[in-house]
Amino acid sequence: MIVVHHLNNSRSQRILWLLEELGLAYELRKYERDPKTMLAPPELRAVHPLGKSPVITDGDITVAESGAIIEYLIERYGAGRLVPPPGTPEKRRWTYWLHYAEGSAMTPLLMKLVFDRIEHAPMPFLAKPVARAIAHKAKASYVMPQIESHLAYLEGELAKSTWFAGPEFTAADIQLSFVLEAAAARGGLDARYPHLVSFLKEIHARPAYQRALERGGEYALLG
Helix, strand or coil, rough: CEEEEECCCCCCCHHHHHHHHHHCCEEEECCCCCHHHHHHHHHHHCCCCCCCCCCCEECEEEECHHHHHHHHHHHHCCCCCCCCCCHHHHHHHHHHHHHHHHHHHHHHHHHHHHHHHHHCCCHHHHHCHHHHHHHHHHHHHHHHHHHHHHHHHHHHCCCCCCCEECCCHHHHHHHHHHHHHHHHHCCCCCCCCHHHHHHHHHHHHHHHHHHHHHHHHCCCCCC
């Protein structure tokens, strides 16, 4: 039995979505973030040494990292679903997007989250204006231009095809969903990017996405 070790408000939500799209049975074990630090609880370290989510167990196999989990589930249980045929341009795009999502696109969004927290964190009175100035400068000069560059790139790619890997919905779209939902929550994804906005509306309407929300519980990206 596949077990999803699911942390609230995290990347593991898209693993639930993938499993629902594939129609696979799975057990859900829920973990809650610390309300003050927003970090995962130490119990997750018993599953994987880094104590991060997502992570799945399948018998005696443990798999961490979203892209690796998606590849594992598709290869072992997908039966050709949600992945283009081997050796095709679409399959190369599928592999690229699977790694791009975490390897490139999430970095500036995480940096923005960190600097946003620095700007609003409690600190000594004299340190506050300095910290806020540094955070503001970093966001204005590097973080936001990087986010806007990625959003423009993704918008242009979706202008070429219905889904990211080609004409068919695949697991690459599931992998990229967290990036775009994070960008919509805190990274400036708005009406300037109509194809990305449409993408989010379409995935939110998918029955499997809705079932994953029901199983996983409240889902609100940290902002």
